[in-house]
């Protein structure tokens with residue numbers, strides 16, 4: 001049976017002490033990764049109240065005055081942290097800019113730390129601004145999400161016949177996962193957009209996995225293996241998980257990094273979402289996993305490090321970076 005829609009998987013058995021209980025979940029995850037590259041998870045253990053509180057926080061954050069947010073401009077950050085204004089990120093270069101503002105944070109590491117010296121484009125301090133409790137709440141949520149991600153990565157390692165900690169060994173205290181908050185405001189009334197404009201253009205994600213929390217507005221669409229755009233509507237308290245390009249490469253294209261987009265929203269509607277981009281430490285060697293090199297499929301990709309890969313993708317996506325470079 002092939003999947004036309006995005007399946008829903010209860011991952012709570014992954015917390016069982018009995019390894020046998022994990023296997024059906026491992027299989028379901030593996031199948032979803034191979035067939036559509038997208039699935040919903042429930043039973044992830046993050047409470048409804050916690051998820052709600054994050055939307056409240058996002059609304060409060062983005063409602064701050066423009067000049068306060070300007071002080072956190074991501075374009076002024078050497079390591080890609082902070083606020084991005086509407087139009088800064090263009091996911092589909094052939095279409096008018098996405099209409100959204102963003103806030104990115106990751107592990108907060110002191111500028112003098114050796115890893116920051118080694119790779120200053122990906123490590124270093126966050127910019128939080130002045131909103132009381134913001135730093136704590138973001139970091140707390142980041143901690144909850146990385147734990148869910150680690151559970152999924154362990155399940156994938158088992159499915160791919162690797163040691164349990166194969167992926168997680170690269171998710172120690174120096175991984176480069178990013179928690180992003182997104183606000184899609186209504187487009188200005190006088191902005192001319194063509195009929196197929198999107199709130200977020202069609203794209204794939206760069207990293208290993210993305211765990212997405214979306215509000216109840218809807219609009220997320222996923223391109224399935226039959227090349228049809230299918231809706232991935234909000235399911236209360238579920239997270240949407242998808243495979244990114246780096247994991248596709250690591251699995252020699254067995255796991256699919258699937259295109260997705262966000263439909264243009266109705267006039268006057270605000271949408272909020274929070275992707276957590278799960279990315280291993282910058283020096284992770286990514287070469288095709290042995291169980292993914294088969295009689296039918298030779299290794300398709302040479303070795304690359306996670307950091308090289310991510311930086312090459314940043315350069316292609318951000319207007320402010322390409323402007324800097326030209």
Ligand SMILES: O=C(O)CCC(=O)C(=O)O
Nearest residue numbers: 182205214220262273275
């Ligand atoms: O806002 C959404 O629902 C999706 C966002 C997304 O795909 C991304 O930021 O990579």
Ligand SMILES: [Fe+2]
Nearest residue numbers: 203204205260
């Ligand atoms: Fe995405």
